[in-house]
Amino acid sequence: MKARMKRILAGLAALVVAALIWLPCLHFIFTRPVSKFRGEQGLSPEARQLAARHLRLWTEPALRETELNKMRVSNAEWDFMGRSYLVWSLANMALRDPASKPTYLRTMDQIIDETLRLEKQEGMYFFLMSYAKDSRYVMQPAHSLFLDGEIALMLASRRMVEEKPEYKPLLAERVNAMVERFQKSRRMILESYPDQCWMFDHCVALDAMMMADHLDGTDHSALIHQWLAMAKQKLVDPKSGLMISSFTTDGTPLDGPEGSTIWMVTHSLQLLDEDFARDQYQRARKELGAITLGFGYAHEWPKSWPGAPDIDSGPIIPVFDVSAGSSGMAFIGASSFGDDKFLASLAATLDFAGFPSRSGGRLKYCASNQVGDAALLYATTLGPLWKKVKAGTTQ
């Protein structure tokens, strides 16, 4: 009996020692040089493989339908956002890899045309979650800034790569309509859902306006500055200093700062106010970003403003408080601000827990979905488009 107890204790001690050796080393298996994920020039291997899978989806309608339907069962927005992120990624890819520009432009046009057709044919509710129909939009006629902003940015991104005359009036129409509503709104706040307004959508819409200015010689700088001044004053959480993610039309906060929103917001702000963008990124990194045993991840909420899990946060893994939504979007923030340490650690987590599946030069993450992978693709390619807008060149 004594010998048996001694053996079991020795076994347990060996297991503890082994765990203490293995767990801190585990990340070495999954950590790769950040250049595998994103490079300053050209396309990284990760970007090429992710893009190959997405391009295939747009050449094989049956495959695309299956993927999109799987997402639409949970959230119709994901279908739309998957399109947006892919178009924005392809614009950056065309600037990084001019030899493949014709292929990328063809796919961008296909996505934009189909999205516009669906919006026209099915109405704006086709790409919104069902609760959009539950109440009336405060500002009439009803418009969703979520759709208008992202469509405008898709059109502008395509035209930044190469002019397409058919898209010029479509962009102008979309931007003018948004400007008109911004001017009509007492607080410069527009709805994405009935009396529900999102920081993400405002920043994307303003990016589209700025791009339109570069493309068409318009000037919306006064409106952009005015909106930024309002947002800094009214839409910032005083405790964390982070921008809140959703609010009503009179500026009353609905959700506080959220990881699933703020990382993209910091990226969007880079085009509008670089210093403010960096400040927001550093705050988000401090409040929401974490690295444990070499694995990077992000929380959905800062300690000062806890929230409840929802469709945007994704499931929250307890103990470490990891949010799938925030961690995925953190790639965009880390990539935008050249935070290589955080980016490499996030990529290690992705390879560890994202269940990558590679075949025929194509990559997808099984724990993700089309929109998640499109956002990752955007993180691997972003940069050239913003740089081109800032430089003020269109050719």
Place this chain on the structure above:
Amino acid sequence: MKKLLWQKHAIFQRAEFLSAKDMMQRAAAISGLFLLVHLAGFREFTGILNGTIGSLSLGWNLSAFLAVIYIAFYLAFVLLVPVLILAAVILKVGQRFHRKSSS
């Protein structure tokens, strides 16, 4: 009692709980089961982690069930198997050291 061919191999013979052999057997069993669920394509269902259905034809419940099985075996394979193997090596080395020092 006559033993089957596979039962004659040391790795398949009953081992004492938490002995080095027991740990290696458990590591081998987990690895084998993980290989099975991996080859069966259960990885495809892990999209449930972000709220996406693994398969429209199988539905939410079965997709989630297959995802949970895959994730459990994957984590066991990545976290537990190396720990079991390392612990077995540590035990073996410890026993050898103990035998040498007592002889």
